[in-house]
Amino acid sequence: MSVKQISVFLENKPGSLKKLTGVLAEHKIDMRAISMVETRDFGIARIVVDDPFTAANILKEEDFISKLNSVLVVEIPDETGGLDKLINIFTEAEVNIEYMYAVSAHRTTKKACMIFRVADTKAAEARLLAKGLKILTQDEVMDI
Amino acid sequence: MKGVLGTMERYYQEEIECAPYEKIRQIQSERLVQQVKRVWDNVPYYRKKMEEKGVTPEDIKSVDDLHKLPFLSKYDLREAYPYGLLGKPLSECVRIHSTSGTTGKRVVAYYTQHDIDLWEDCCARALMAAGATNEDVVQVAYGYGLFTGGAGLHGGSHKVGSLTVPISSGNTDRQIMFAMDLSATILCCTPSYAAYLGERMKELGYGPDDIPLKAGIFGAEAWSEEMRKSIEETLGIKAYDIYGLTELSGPGVAFECSAQSGMHINEDHFIAEIIDPDTEEVLPEGSIGELVFTAVDKEAFPMIRYRTRDICKLTREKCSCGRTHVKMAKPMGRSDDMLIIRGVNVFPSQIETVLLNNGYAANYQIIVDRVNNTDTFDVQVEMTPEMFTDNIGEIEAHQRKLSDDLKAMLGIKAKVSLLAPKSIARSEGKAVRVVDKRKI
Structure with missing residues (x-):
């Protein structure tokens, strides 16, 4: 993804x-x-x-x-401490974040996104999905 | 005291320095004949070159036969590295000096005690021509070590009997403190460092009259008459040029006298010829061409007809200083692509080697400039798809390694910049490798 x-x-x-x-x-x-x-x-x-x-x-x-x-485009949970919660998932999975940057809010969902470049994309992806986070696909990126 | 001294010409070896031309020719002939015999017997590399040219020691009866002998070049030094040109067994050698060399191999020159003595004599002649006596304090601010600058002038200063300050290069404020506290009268360093010292003294509020210095001997890099005037005014001294190369011993192969119009070549030790660099033909006196030297009495590293690649002109006009040895003009350029940066010889091919070893394409540009009297040295390299990664740290680590490898190869630090592809200027399809912006 x-x-x-x-x-x-x-x-x-x-x-x-x-x-x-x-x-x-x-x-x-x-x-x-x-x-x-x-x-x-x-x-x-x-x-x-x-x-x-x-x-x-x-x-x-x-x-x-x-x-x-490969980078992961992840929606930030729309709540206080949302980014903290997101970063915590990487910490728990022991996946190093090489760099990250923010994207403007999604056109339809209005949610903000972060783009992550990590040491182990597959491991991070699995853990994010397990935690119920939304990772955008190439097609969905078109709407941000 | 300034200006009172230096009116009377002093010589270290007056008898030879002012000898009639015929006498010098006679010495040269005798020594050349002996040198060729020794080299034939002891240096198989050169003997082979002589055999290939069909020359034997019997063919060399005087200086007039010099042109029959084969040339030596930087190429031969590389081929014969490290011992192939030794004229004496290592047990009789007492020292080496070295320059940075092309393709990773340095020029290593060997010296017997006799060679050191004749070299130091040459430097002593240069110092006395600049007015040195045993009353003087000589501050040697050339680098010490493998570089010949420090050792040569240091030895020369001992021979004159001057008080020698072996301070080496760098640490400018300490240089100034020593010069003031010990009343240094003669400064030896590269001209760019002399200019830099002058600027620093000015900053510290010292004028030319506050400084005891009366003369300076500056060499190892190109400098102009304008630079001489500026150094002389800032430091309140007379600035003398000196010429030499490690292959022939070091500084002191030729030196300037009070006339300051060309450098007297120490002809009893070094025979000079001017040749056409393309045809290798010897050119008549007064022609501009490549300078070729034969060391007639050096033992350990006996260079015969060594091509310096320096383009210049010789003159045997009578000199007001009384010396009779032929004078060479400041070299006007090179017949190869060598650059002299901060006194160090740099060949573009060395940089190419380092780039290729580091995985870069050999597409680069060297930019040399002189800012605040110091040479700046930038190496610009085009980024390649193979070298590019999304990781800044990795790219910077590569950049640092390249810079370290250049320093290891050349002995001086270069600033490495990465450029976009195809951004290096090309003229008529050929890349311009060297941009020398220095006004010298």
């Missing part, structure tokens, strides 16, 4: 993010979530899109370096 996220290498200099967003816009790629990390001289843009494989091919043709990775 994991979703493919695309990580794109970017130089840390003016115009390099514009080049990426330009290519995505030109090819009408629908971006559902984005997160940026940066160091002194380079950065990585992590994006979730409607069609990750097509997008990855386009980026390759446009001389970007990118990689597809």
Whole structure:
């Protein structure tokens, strides 16, 4: 049930993010979530899109370096301490969270989501499902 | 006291430094004939080269026959590494010095006590030409260790009888404290470090008259007349150039005198030729070409017709200092792609080797600049799909390893930057590997 996220290498200099967003816009790629990390001289843009494989091919043709990775898009329980409860599941399962970022609320359910990159996607997924949490599929990601 | 001294020319070995040209030729001829015989008997690597060229020691009767001998190059040093060019058994060698070398192999030069003595004599000549006496305090701020800079000037200073301060390079404020407290009169270091010291002294509020220094001997990297003027003004000294290379012993192969218009080559030890780097033909005096040296009396590492790759010009015009040895101009460039960064020899091929060993493509650019009188050294590499991961920590660890490996290979630190694919400028389809922005 994991979703493919695309990580794109970017130089840390003016115009390099514009080049990426330009290519995505030109090819009408629908971006559902984005997160940026940066160091002194380079950065990585992590994006979730409607069609990750097509997008990855386009980026390759446009001389970007990118990689597809599995991430879990999980709904946050709509209650106080909801994120805490969610993180606790990873702790109990002893699955290390490499990084995470938030996505805006779901269009129909109005619930917020978190995107997780973890050390063991399968183990985390099983435990989340066992605890009754909602993990979004690639199709459902279209609605966030 | 400044300006009172230094008007009278001093020599360490006046008889030879001011000998008539014929006398120098005679010494060179005698020593060359002996050297070729010794090398023929003791260095199979060079003997083979001579045999291939059809030359025997009997063909070498004087300096006029020098052109018959085969050349040696950096390539030969690599081929013969580490003992192939030894002219004496190791039991008679007392020291080595080394430079960073291409493809992981360093140049290792050997010295007998005789070799050390002649090298230190050369440095003593340079120091006395800069006005040194046994009353002087010589601060040697060249690096000590495998690098020849520190050891050469240190030994020369001993021979002159000056008080030698073996402070080595770095720790600028301590350098200034020693120079002030011990009244150092002569400074030996790279010109960029001298300029940096000057800037720092200015920051600390010291003017040229507060500093006891009267002269400096600066070498191991290229510097311009403008830089000389600036150093002379900031430190209130006369700045002298010195030339040398580890293969031939180290600094002191040639040195500047009070005329400050070219460096006298110590011709009793080193015969200089200028050749066309492409045809290898010897060019007439005054031509611009590649400098080639023959060490006529070095024992352990007897370089014959060693191609320096430095492009320059020789002149035998009468010099106002009284010395008769031929003068070489500052090298104008290189006939290979070697760079000198912070006094260290760097070949692009070394960087290529490190990149390939680290899994990067050999697509890179070296950017050298001079900021605040110090060389900056950036290596930019294009990211490859194979090297890219979603994990920042992993990429940074690779970047650090690359930087560490470059330091291990070159001996100096480079700043490594990762670039987007195809971002390195290409001209006519060929990548520009080196961008040297230094104004020297």
